[in-house]
Amino acid sequence: MRALISDVHGNLEALDAVENQTAGLEIICLGDVVCYGPDSIECVRRSGSWHSVVAGPLDTSMLDHRPDQWSPTINATIQRLRKRFSDSPDARELxxxxxSYQSEFTSNGILHFHGVPGNVRDWIFPEEIYCGKKLDRIANHSQHAFIGGGSHIPGIFRRNQSNWEFTTPQNGKTYDLPTDEKTIVTLGSVGQPRDTDPRAAYAILDDTSITFHRVDYDIEKTRRKIEDDPDTENIHGARLPGGR
Known part of the structure; x- marks a missing residue:
């Protein structure tokens, strides 16, 4: 079994809670370890011990910042964070x-990616259930299952013959990943959930099934740290209690 996480976004308290729950398991992260939270540097340090990390667009912006891809506000955040990384005593290691983050990770017929294949800035939301052609294109990149990050909303899409069905996964419930069907999974977010559930999201994967989990963490501590951080926009802390 392996632990699957995504979209940590510099939220160390949420990451601590998830790592405590998944102690002893290999971790696969589907990207965006950095930005929005106050502890991006420490989260990147932690990531060095994980089994595999798939790069998200904010991660790669630390190496190659392309301002035309971002809004002015996010550009400013990226620039400030890049300076913090550069000024850190372990900048080279960071x-x-x-x-070292990968563009994708495949194991046992399951493709892990941030966003959708070929575009880390295009994400899969629940309303994509009405976009069958898009889901078909995504599913056809994997043998039988695709697991993505980036949307910050957990979900399961299953192709039943020619039709797609969507399920909102329940905390602690296990869902099969049959090898004779196409399945698309979105993980949700450790550090910035967007499904109105403020708890950190993660999943446990084995060869034939995935179990979704949510875990409480000290949201107020993270929120206060963001408020006290001149380089981090307050909105990223204010939205945490509502999971928005």
């Missing part, structure tokens, strides 16, 4: 860790 940048080498991010550079």
């Amino acid at each position: 940048f080498e860790t991010i550079a």
Whole structure:
């Protein structure tokens, strides 16, 4: 079994809670370890011990910032964070860790990616259930299952013959990943959930099933740290209690 996480976004308290729940398991992270939270540097340090990390667009922006891809506000955040990384005494190791992140990870017929295949900035939301052609394109990149990050909303899409069905996964419930069906999974977010559940999201994967979990963490501590951090926009802390 392996632990699956995504979209940590510099939220160390949420990451601590998840790592405590998954102690002893290999961790696969589907990207965006950095930005929005106050502890991106420490989260990148932690990532160096994980089994595999798939790069998200904010991760790669630490190495190659392309301002035309971001809004002015996010550009400013990226620039401030890049300076923090550069000023850190272990800057070289931090940048080498991010550079080691993979573009994708495949195991047992399951493709792990941030976003959708070929585009880390295009994400899968529940309303994509009405976009069958898009889901078909995504599913056809994997043998039988695709697991993605980036949307910050957990979900399961199953193709039943020619039709797709969507399920909102329940905390602690296990869902099969049959090898004779196409399944698309979105993990949700450790550090910035967007499904109105403020708890950190993660999943446990084995060869034939996935179990979704939520865990409480000290949201107020993270929120206060963001408020006290001049380089982090307050909105990223204010939205945490509502999971929005």
